[in-house]
Amino acid sequence: MGGKILLEKINIPGIETFDIYRKSGGYSAVEKALKTMTPAEVVEEVRKSGLRGRGGAGFPTGMKWGFIDRKSEKPHYLICNADESEPGTFKDRYLMEHLPHLLIEGMICSAFALEAKTAYIYIRGEFKYLIGILNKALSEAYANGFLGKNILGTSYCLDIYVHPGAGAYICGEETALIESLEGKRGNPRLKPPFPAFFGLYSCPTVVNNVETLAAVTSILNMGGDFYSKLGNGKSTGTKLISACGNINKPGVYEIEMGITVEDFIYSEKYCGGIKGGKNLKAVVPGGSSVPVLPAQLILKTASGQPRLMTYESLAEGGFETGTMLGSGGFIVYDEDQCMVRNTMSFARFYHHESCGQCSPCREGTGWQERLLYRIEHGLGRAKDIDLLADISKHIEGNTICPLGDAAAWPVSSAIRHFRNEFEFHIEHPEIVKNISHGNIDKYRK
Amino acid sequence: MLRLTIDNITVEVEEGTTILNAARKIGGKIVPPAMCYYSKLKGSGGKCRTCLVKIANTSEMDPRPIPKLVPSCSTLVQNGMVVENTISEQVLKERKAITEFLLINHPLDCPVCDQAGECDLQNLSYEHGLEETRYEEERREFAPIDIGEKIKLHMNRCILCYRCVYTAEQIINERVHGVLYRGDKAEISTFVENFVENDFSGNIIDVCPVGALTDRTFRFKSRVWFTNPMDAHRNCEKCSGKVALWMFGDDVYRVTGRKDKYNEVEEFICNECRFEKKKTSDWIIEGPRKINRTSVISQNHYEKLTKQSIINPTEGKTEQQE
Incomplete structure (x- = not known):
């Protein structure tokens, strides 16, 4: 347990540059997808993996991709939702800062699966310094033939653009994001129609979180079946958790889903216990929007089972005694907090x-x-x-x-x-x- | 044709009809109130949430309820759908809560508001409002501003239905006003105050469900219920010229579009008809407009609903006799 997938190579010096990333095995998923697979096979692989959206709602990604209107003659779009602004969540920032090419690789594979010729990274306006990192990574990918016309000699073409928002949390909602990207006021749209039919510029569109798209890379590398065996039940794979609050070691951790909450808070490998040896009072496990749970309910479910870091276990008991995994912004409160x-x-x-x-x-x-x-x-x-x-x-x-x-x-x-x-x-x-x-x-x- | 049941009344409607329009086809008490939807404005609706209804049965194919309430103005009818509006406790409870939300930042200055008597928010709160407010905090405050010579904007009264924004987008050639800021600080704005130049800008007064946009030529002149509405027309090059005149004796106090029973204008009229033609001699008067007897505009003749019309909501209450 505890194998890193997304953050496996994060400690390699210079991993944010194309050359090092490529040398350490990067962009193999693009080669595999574009040269040996059809778009439908990539979708099938992601569906098999059981990957669930990492932005907060936990909707199965393969299913979301399956909804896209392929009969439509309009162009398809892929949008990467990098408008990470939930208080307590800072995993996407970490991923983009250190592994920009992992995101780009995942986006190329996903855009290929969706037959999209254009993709956007809608990034939060406050992440100004990341825009430069992403643009640099993109230009490296263009220069090496992984973006632009006829990628790797195939007939597939893709352009990726980075678009900064103006600092509104609401633009992380997918339809508000689309409105904002179109240059309008960032107001959410009424659903239905869903973006899969009527998204950006009224065309079929898929909006995915940064971590979701990055995970597509790993899924293609290791195979959907293998990925689905990681984790616990319907919560497959690994999840980035951004831990903060009164703990000894705040930071971004990659966990295999299924470890216990108690283990996550107290083990030296992760949060390292409560600061100053105080008692745990409460935890908000998925970013500020999910319900807060007191210590006795976050460590054990109402039925006395140890609570696990999975979508299902955290939600057990409904909102009466449960909460949600959300986007993985794990906020810990000690006994002195109001x-x-x-x-x-x-x-x-x-x-x-x-x-x-x-x-x-x-x-x-x-x-x-x-x-x-x-x-x-x-x-x-x-x-x-x-x-x-x-x-x-x-x-x-x-x-x-x-x-x-x-x-x-x-x-x-x-x-x-x-x-x-x-x-x-x-x-x-x-x-x-x-x-x-x-x-x-x-x-x- | 699709079959739909609202409050145990079944109706057949064409494909692509919304629940609200299907309910309007039935008419009477079961029609959900709508503060932001306007049938003449494309894209309007879904914002105020007063028209939320419960779907007890999604369709013939999928006989399951929808867990959340849905906005009836923007939800399309499916065959075999069963909708609960006034018979659902939950709908009435949430409608009450939304009415309260709409009123917490509203100044409740009806005694000095020109819209009083024909205000959708008054009607809504009369039916669904609480007797006293539970809101004791500060209300948001804006100074009233003139948008052009003829229109006054009282942002305090605005419920941000976006109707005027859609009007500006769709009726008026160039949109120059929109919404600034967000949340409860959002306000209607004319980006530059040149939009009054347009011939149809006055229509935003008619579409406003509250007294946020009012006619400066009628400002403080009279109360709505002291004036008599008359159908009238004139030859106008810009619009159809069919209007409602609001007369006080032989004087024309105000000109508006002809509004139907859902307070929506039948046709948009031009600014010349609305603001310039204030003499009886400018118009060919057709006769008095039919006004709902229960409306405050009906010359102070308040009459109670008969018991029968409450029991049988499908029949128009105007035809009922004591």
Whole structure:
């Protein structure tokens, strides 16, 4: 267990350059796919691997590719979603910074499978320094004949462009990303029609996460069947987890899915335990949008089984006692952290990032933040907790895109599991005021 | 033809019809409210979420419910679909919540708002709103601005339905206004204030479901329910010239498009008809417009719904007699 696949070569000096990457076996997946396989065979290989989207929703990639409208006479597009902006998630950044060619190789194979002649990397605007790294890697790939016209002497042509966003979290939602790429305001579209039929410039489009596309390289190299044997059950392969919070060794770790959460937090190989030997209080295992779980529920499921790092095990128990793997932004809280304050800062993020298109999210996220701000600063009232739970319940599921759900889940789960802390804030305003970190007068309205 | 059941009433509609339009075909109480959808504007809808309905049965082929509520204005009918609107507790509960969301940042300045009496948001909150607000925080505030000589924008009242943006895109040749910023700080903006030059810009007043865009030539002149709506027409080179005149005695106080029972104009009219022709002699008056007896516009003659019309929602309530 614990074999690295994506990050296998990360420690080779100069791996970000084409020459070293090629020498250490890079671009063999492109050669294999373009020279020996048909697009349908590549799709079949990915389907067999059981690879699930690494951006957060965990949708099977092979199935997503299967939806694409191949009868359409319009061109197909592949978009790499590098708009990684979820608080707590920083795995794609690491991958692109150190292994840009792994992403490009995965994109060439995936674009070939989808018969796309043009692909885009939609990168978060804040990742300015990565744009240069990616463009340099792309120009190296062009110079060596892996991009452009007639790649490796075959009839297949592909161009990849890097397109920076302007710093909006909502543009990580695939239809908002497409709108933004078209040069419009980044508002999510109504679905259906899905991008597989009606995506970029009204053409069939597939949007995949950086890590998903990088994993395609490994799948083609080792074969879909072999990849599907890694991991646990329907959670196949390896996953990058970006661990942060009160742990001894924060960073990006590649895990084979199926290790226990306890192992991940406490083993020296991964997080190395809680900082200062304190007790574990709570974990947000998949980026800020997934429900927070208290220590006893994250280590063991409600039925007493050890919880594993898989899509299924983390979701066991529904939202009552479970959570989600999400995008793998693993945030650990020790016993001294205030969950109300944490929830407030998440709520502030979603309020700031709501696109304002549909009413529940536009109005509800702001309301959540204002209520949480009051509670955190000792101005809360007893009825506010139930009101807050009620607001998040009505945002959830009623919005166009999942941002509404993402804004509601951290709040509703914090109230579900840490209600006593909210009550403490309301019952002891004097104590809370004295330890509060912000100044109410400065609060922007 | 596709068969669809809404609130136990079955209707046949053509392929490509949305649930909302199918419900409008039935008419009456079961029609979901729509704040952002406008049948004359392509691409509108899906934003306000007041028209959410429950799908109890997706289609004949796939007899399963959809777990989330769907916006009826943008969901296409499938054969054998079973939709629950007013008979679903969940739908009514969520509609109530969405009405509350729409109102938390709304100034509720109906007493001084020109839209009062013909406001979709008033109608919605009358039916689905809470008696008192649970919102005690600060509301967002914008100063009212003039977009051109004839139109006033009160951003405070805006519910960001995007109807005016679609109008600008589709009716007006050049789109010069859109939405700036995001979230609850988003605001309607004229990028440069030259868009009033266009002959059809006044239509954004008619499409606005609330009092965010109002007619400056009618501003504070009267209340909607003190004026009599009359059908009238004139020979106009730019538009059909068919309008509704809002008369006070023999004076024309306001000119708008002719609105149907869903508050949508039948035809867009030009600015000349709307803003310049304010004399009775400019118009050939056809007669009074039919107004729903329950509407506040019907000359203060408030009349209660008969019991029968509540029990039997398919029959138009205007025809019911006590």
